Amino acid sequence: MAKVQFDGVRKVYDNGQVAVHGASFEIADGELMVLVGPSGCGKSTLLRMVAGLEEISAGTLRIGERVVNDVAPKDRDIAMVFQNYALYPHMTVADNLAFGLKLRGHDKAEVQRRVQGAAEALGLTSMLDKLPRAMSGGQRQRVALGRALVREPSVFLLDEPLSNLDAKLRHSVRTEIAQLHRKLGTTMIYVTHDQVEAMTLGQRIVVLNEGQIQQIDAPMALYERPANLFVAGFLGSPAMNVLRGGLQRGAAGLALLLPEGEEVPLDGAAIDPAWLGGELVVGVRPEHLQPGQGAASFKARIEGIEPVGNEIFVNLRFGTQALVMRVPPQILPAVGDDISVEVLPAALHFFDAARGERIEAQRQAA
Secondary structure (H helix, E strand, O other), X not given: OOOEEEEEEEEEOOOOOEEEEEEEEEXXXXXXXXXXXXXXXXXXXHHHHHHOOOOOOEEEEEEOOXXXXXXXXXXXXXXXXXXXXXXXXXXXXXXXXXXXXXXOOOOHHHHHHHHHHHHHHHOOHXXXXXXXXXOOHHHHHXXXXXXXXXXXXXXXXXXXXXXOOOHHHHHHHHHHXXXXXXXXXXXXXXXXXXXXXXXXXXXXXXXXXXXXXXXXXXXXXXXXXXXXHHHHHHOOOOOOEEEEEEEEEEOOEEEEEOOOOOEEEOOOOOOOHHHOOOEEEEEEOHHHXXXXXXXXXXXXXXXXXXXXXXXXXXXXXXXXEEEEEEEOOOOOOOOOOEEEEXXXXXXXXXXXXXXXXXXXXXXXXX
């Protein structure tokens, strides 16, 4: 096992495109760190630089205490699992697991020990004589994980390993990866564009956009205290509702005046009155909008109702603003009718309208 440290790591391609802008962070020994963001954000580039498959343009990358900028991939003591299983179709599971070890010259007893250990860890013992074509997608992905596992590396690198699986299999294999990490305690770096995978797997998450790190924190810390509008909108499904307007004080207390003239009551929200008259962005998670007629409520029109089993997504129209409300199963007004919606003031998020950055605690009321 080993920690991985990025110190000002930068990647610039020959055409001048900057894929990673000076990344600096550390992945602790034994940590499962997830790199997440939209396509083209630089997450896979970071992973490939750890693997040695991409040259580092500037900065320093360490695995353990060793600088590996110029170390060949085979000498980095890492193992990588790709989106594509890349199994040898003519080889059994056992032979696929053993192939890399045999190439590296391990003796038969050691190969057998490692193959058996990986098979037991991943529930593949009864499948060792099968060919890949006789296995499901989830089973084949477990073989790909096992092929990395037998290496007994210091660091596991997983590049969107579940993207080829259906939803049910993704959940199953995701659970297996989490259990495997808890059992092995090995450093893992996991790349995904799926925020659900990121939230459920990562001990910490690095959120990237356009090659820049937006925020690094534990999953729920990111969800409950996003550093900027990008993080706020990227993590969470449905996404956070965002309202832009001016902070004012009316007869009923603080309110956000939208450009169309509607008011969103904010009385009781932890926002410093020094922002009165200023332009703000207010974020509210769908679960923090609820039917109600309290002081912090407003009327919105129902445009759609989506029952999804244990909860309902209610699509609303408030002036020109589309909102989503998440509620438990209940009887609701019909589509096209108005509903009184109550804001939970303590759960609101405030962002600077110009920069998109979170208004920090020192700017908020104590």
